[in-house]
Amino acid sequence: METTKYLLPESQIPTHWYNVIPDLPGPLAPVIHPGTLKPVTPDDLLPLFPLALVEQEVSRERFIEIPREVREIYRLWRPTPLFRARRLEQALGTPARIYYKYEGVSPAGSHKPNSAVPQAFYNRQAGIKRLATETGAGQWGSSLAMACSMFGLECTIYMVKVSFSQKPYRKSLMQLFGAKVIPSPSPETAAGRAILQRDPGNLGSLGIAISEAVEDAATHSDTHYALGSVLNHVCLHQTVIGQEAKAQLKLAGDYPDVVIACHGGGSNFAGLAFPFLADRAAGKRVRCLAAEPASCPSLTKGVYAFDYGDTAKMAPIAKMYTLGHDFMPPGIHAGGLRYHGASPLVSQLFAAGEIEARAYVQNACFEAALLFARSEAIVPAPESSHAIRAAVDEALRAKDEGRERVILVGLSGHGQLDMGAYDAYLSGNLEDHEYSEEKIREALARLPEVDP
Numbered sequence: 381m382e383t384t385k386y387l388l389p390e391s392q393i394p395t396h397w398y399n400v401i402p403d404l405p406g407p408l409a410p411v412i413h414p415g416t417l418k419p420v421t422p423d424d425l426l427p428l429f430p431l432a433l434v435e436q437e438v439s440r441e442r443f444i445e446i447p448r449e450v451r452e453i454y455r456l457w458r459p460t461p462l463f464r465a466r467r468l469e470q471a472l473g474t475p476a477r478i479y480y481k482y483e484g485v486s487p488a489g490s491h492k493p494n495s496a497v498p499q500a501f502y503n504r505q506a507g508i509k510r511l512a513t514e515t516g517a518g519q520w521g522s523s524l525a526m527a528c529s530m531f532g533l534e535c536t537i538y539m540v541k542v543s544f545s546q547k548p549y550r551k552s553l554m555q556l557f558g559a560k561v562i563p564s565p566s567p568e569t570a571a572g573r574a575i576l577q578r579d580p581g582n583l584g585s586l587g588i589a590i591s592e593a594v595e596d597a598a599t600h601s602d603t604h605y606a607l608g609s610v611l612n613h614v615c616l617h618q619t620v621i622g623q624e625a626k627a628q629l630k631l632a633g634d635y636p637d638v639v640i641a642c643h644g645g646g647s648n649f650a651g652l653a654f655p656f657l658a659d660r661a662a663g664k665r666v667r668c669l670a671a672e673p674a675s676c677p678s679l680t681k682g683v684y685a686f687d688y689g690d691t692a693k694m695a696p697i698a699k700m701y702t703l704g705h706d707f708m709p710p711g712i713h714a715g716g717l718r719y720h721g722a723s724p725l726v727s728q729l730f731a732a733g734e735i736e737a738r739a740y741v742q743n744a745c746f747e748a749a750l751l752f753a754r755s756e757a758i759v760p761a762p763e764s765s766h767a768i769r770a771a772v773d774e775a776l777r778a779k780d781e782g783r784e785r786v787i788l789v790g791l792s793g794h795g796q797l798d799m800g801a802y803d804a805y806l807s808g809n810l811e812d813h814e815y816s817e818e819k820i821r822e823a824l825a826r827l828p829e830v831d832p
């Protein structure tokens with residue numbers, strides 16, 4: 381069978397990021413200061429982020445130029461390939477045409493360096509010496525560690541404790557790139573100490589690790605904070621993915637009926653889907669579907685409300701789909717999808733009915749991932765397997781209906797450092813955690829009262 385791969389020349393690495401803000405269905409909701417409960421001003425954010433990123437966070441320019449230095453590093457792995465999944469189509473016996481955009485060719489093996497590199501660049505330009513961040517499964521941590529090493533910055537990473545045992549080689553990768561890795565909750569910050577005092581065996585969560593990293597940055601003048609998802613500027617940086625995919629589908633002479641990506645904090649979904657939503661805003665018919673874990677279903681089971689970005693209530697309050705800032709998701713293998721909230725931009729589009737969302741349990745995702753690996757010879761990251769599950773379901777539906785359908789799916793990363801998860805699946809030891817309705821209800825009772 382023919383292998384179909386659509387490559388772009390380096391000259392077609394996008395020159396601009398696409399900013400969805402001017403194309404949103406309504407005005408951007410304000411972001412609220414966690415202390416004063418008033419809208420944040422740029423001055424509030426400058427202890428954490430360089431001015432260039434603060435400006436991008438609220439920019440109304442539709443296209444923002446990518447600095448030459450950033451494109452120079454993007455060249456190491458961009459443009460990434462787009463494949464037609466012919467063998468998967470055949471295995472499913474579907475009339476659908478399935479294309480996947482593969483971000484696993486980056487140095488960290490995922491889409492995350494697309495934002496890590498510009499974040500390190502703008503911080504370096506602003507004279508910052510060190511970046512503090514959090515990481516769940518270690519994908520973001522290894523991306524930022526790599527980017528910091530490119531620009532000569534120090535990097536401190538608070539890593540969710542449960543991932544320390546599940547993903548030991550991600551920690552090694554961060555250390556190899558020169559970062560300091562601290563298991564979170566840690567005794568190094570007041571936020572970490574407070575949690576350990578209450579619950580010494582706490583296995584951590586992204587919300588807690590964010591609190592620690594924000595505190596670290598806020599208490600050191602030479603240090604800024606970096607976030608790997610959720611924020612507007614992170615979604616912005618990821619739009620190189622969708623822009624390239626559009627150009628590649630043009631080479632294939634196709635256009636998607638549905639665009640599918642997994643959703644943790646939302647930047648990966650945003651990166652692939654937003655450039656297609658621009659077409660939708662211009663009248664084109666295209667569906668965009670976010671695939672999330674059933675154990676941490678912020679879009680499908682959360683509420684659209686103002687909530688803290690972190691557990692210790694130090695990060696700004698944003699209007700987003702949330703399960704509650706102290707919701708503790710179970711330790712599923714798709715660590716990169718264990719965030720209580722969602723990107724405010726993705727949330728606003730979901731609330732307006734511009735995008736769809738579905739939730740999947742882990743075993744169903746790994747089943748699809750295995751079929752994908754055996755058909756396409758790429759081992760998907762556990763996070764990406766959610767998107768593959770959704771794509772397989774769409775392809776099977778097309779088969780049932782006896783209809784053609786063009787499916788574009790984001791393969792956000794490879795799973796070669798996630799073999800523990802595959803071992804658990806293959807030995808039948810993977811548990812399907814449904815979300816706990818009661819736990820969500822409890823966590824939602826603690827939302828802040830904000831009336832902007």
Ligand SMILES: *Cc1c(COP(=O)(O)O)cnc(C)c1O
Nearest residue numbers: 519609644645646647648716793
């Ligand atoms: C982090 C991660 C995700 C989730 O990304 P978000 O942008 O937060 O939704 C998806 N896939 C992989 C491989 C990841 O590392």
